[in-house]
Amino acid sequence: MYIHIGEDHSIRVNDIIAILDKASVKNSELLTEFLEHHQDKVMNLSKNPFKSVVVTFDKVYLSPIAxxxxxxRSNQVTIQEI
Structure with a gap:
């Protein structure tokens, strides 16, 4: 199943490694370093400041959705698959 993460982008739920909130990223030096290290894989889907970070195997998405x-959404998809 797929989950909508913003700006007409949907990704497979099974591809999601982590969903992080903006506060976690801003307060963690390690996460900030991770984003800088993977800058070539970061895709900003938010026209305004992002609200969350979705990490997948291939990309890192900055999402406008909390x-x-x-x-x-991911829990609903998982329940529907059962």
Missing amino acids: SGTLRK
Whole structure:
């Protein structure tokens, strides 16, 4: 199943490694360093400041959708698959 992460982009739920909120990224030197190190794989889907970071095997997405909303969507998809 797929989950909509913003700006007409949907990704497979099974490809998601992590969904992080903006506060976690801003307060963690390690996450900031991770984003800088993978800058070539970062895709900004937000016209305004991003609200969450979605890490997949291939890319890192800066999403305009809150991490809680993305988590709920991914849980709904998982429940529907059962």
